[in-house]
Amino acid sequence: MIRQPRFKFRLYVAGTTQNSTRASANLTAFCTAHLPHRHEIEIVDVLQQPKRAMADSVFMTPTLIKLAPTPDRRMIGTLSHTQLLLETLGLET
Amino acid sequence: VPGESVRHEFANNDESCPSAFHGASFMKTITRRPPNANKASTGIEGFDEITNGGLPHGRTTLLVGQPGSGKTIFGLRFLVFGAQVCREPGIFVAFEEASKRIVANAEGFGWKLPELLIKKLYIVDAQPQPDLVQTGDFDLSGLLTALEAKAKEMGARRIVFDAIDIMLALLPDATAKRREMYRLHAWLLEREMTAIITAKAGGDEASSLTEHPFTGVTLADIYTAGGDVLMGTLRWEKESAERVANEVAEVAGKLKRVTLKAEEAVLRVKAKSMDTELLAKQVEKTLRDRTTQSRKGELSRGRIRMRELRGADKRNPKQKPENL
Numbered sequence: 001m002i003r004q005p006r007f008k009f010r011l012y013v014a015g016t017t018q019n020s021t022r023a024s025a026n027l028t029a030f031c032t033a034h035l036p037h038r039h040e041i042e043i044v045d046v047l048q049q050p051k052r053a054m055a056d057s058v059f060m061t062p063t064l065i066k067l068a069p070t071p072d073r074r075m076i077g078t079l080s081h082t083q084l085l086l087e088t089l090g091l092e093t
Numbered sequence: 094v095p096g097e098s099v100r101h102e103f104a105n106n107d108e109s110c111p112s113a114f115h116g117a118s119f120m121k122t123i124t125r126r127p128p129n130a131n132k133a134s135t136g137i138e139g140f141d142e143i144t145n146g147g148l149p150h151g152r153t154t155l156l157v158g159q160p161g162s163g164k165t166i167f168g169l170r171f172l173v174f175g176a177q178v179c180r181e182p183g184i185f186v187a188f189e190e191a192s193k194r195i196v197a198n199a200e201g202f203g204w205k206l207p208e209l210l211i212k213k214l215y216i217v218d219a220q221p222q223p224d225l226v227q228t229g230d231f232d233l234s235g236l237l238t239a240l241e242a243k244a245k246e247m248g249a250r251r252i253v254f255d256a257i258d259i260m261l262a263l264l265p266d267a268t269a270k271r272r273e274m275y276r277l278h279a280w281l282l283e284r285e286m287t288a289i290i291t292a293k294a295g296g297d298e299a300s301s302l303t304e305h306p307f308t309g310v311t312l313a314d315i316y317t318a319g320g321d322v323l324m325g326t327l328r329w330e331k332e333s334a335e336r337v338a339n340e341v342a343e344v345a346g347k348l349k350r351v352t353l354k355a356e357e358a359v360l361r362v363k364a365k366s367m368d369t370e371l372l373a374k375q376v377e378k379t380l381r382d383r384t385t386q387s388r389k390g391e392l393s394r395g396r397i398r399m400r401e402l403r404g405a406d407k408r409n410p411k412q413k414p415e416n417l
Contacts, residue, residue: 014238017234019229019232022229026229046238046239047234050239050241050242059217059235060221060231061234061235063235074226075225075226076225076226076263077230077231078230079228080229081229084228085228088226
């Protein structure tokens with residue numbers, strides 16, 4: 001059996017604004033459907049940790065950073081297009 | 094100070110040419126007026142003059158122009174002057190150019206950015222990555238929260254958003270673009286920051302911007318049509334910066350020539366001393382050769398003498414009795 005890579009995400013949100021809430025819901029749903037038991041999500045609220053956002057050059061919220069597997073990839077927006085997510089993460093079969 | 098000389102010229106005209114009297118007195122009232130508290134001076138003489146002291150204080154000014162017309166430099170000049178002269182630290186949000194390039198460009202103008210960058214000027218690299226994927230709507234809350242923290246930390250009073258069209262182009266629709274401009278503008282007003290937002294002329298982004306009712310002025314018209322005063326000033330600054338750069342290059346060239354000449358002289362001296370050394374070695378060698386030869390000669394002479402003496406000794410025992 002080939003061991004599939006584990007996905008590590010960091011999602012920058014801005015409190016409970018509509019876009020941010022949508023993005024985290026969409027990401028959770030996507031991971032449950034396409035990456036079951038092989039994903040990790042860290043959610044960072046820029047309102048709580050503005051310096052971290054600056055250090056990571058995150059200026060638009062929501063911003064999703066795929067940290068693993070390498071290379072890093074960035075996506076902005078509510079993550080509403082499942083097909084685009086699959087393509088960007090290289091999960092299309 | 095260029096302003097002084099302008100005033101002086103008008104005063105001269107006043108005496109020699111009575112018909113220019115009205116214009117002259119008008120100029121005098123402008124130049125004699127104390128710094129306007131409602132205005133944030135840009136440090137660009139011509140611009141401050143035609144705007145009666147600079148940009149509206151605590152308000153947002155939109156600057157629209159063609160690529161290469163000097164929008165970035167105008168914004169940067171506004172921040173550098175604020176930091177150096179008006180005790181108003183500033184933040185530059187760069188959506189298009191990398192901060193490294195901005196700093197390098199500023200050095201061409203003779204503005205010492207690295208000194209200011211420590212406390213009074215902060216450049217945010219906000220260029221979207223080329224491979225950035227956009228899926229759905231987003232907003233600027235992240236940027237504004239990060240800027241809020243930074244502005245508080247350094248006490249920033251001025252801010253420039255350079256090439257906002259780059260960021261606006263990523264937003265999915267006109268509604269989102271309008272909403273984010275509104276968010277940005279409201280944020281700026283609430284903090285009473287004197288701001289400049291620049292954008293490229295033409296395209297959807299610029300038109301969505303010019304629709305927005307900014308509290309400051311929109312410089313698109315003055316900038317693109319009949320904006321000779323403003324453009325003249327900026328052009329003059331650009332040209333003088335180029336002139337300075339050329340002069341610096343020339344001096345550097347001269348200095349290099351001098352250094353090369355000195356190096357050449359040193360090498361020449363070295364070559365000469367090496368020649369002398371070579372000569373000395375040659376002399377030494379011949380001397381040594383000669384010494385060896387003369388020693389050899391001496392030795393052989395000595396040997397011959399010894400042989401002679403020995404020969405004499407050998408013969409001596411026989412001859413001795415005879416001699417005795």
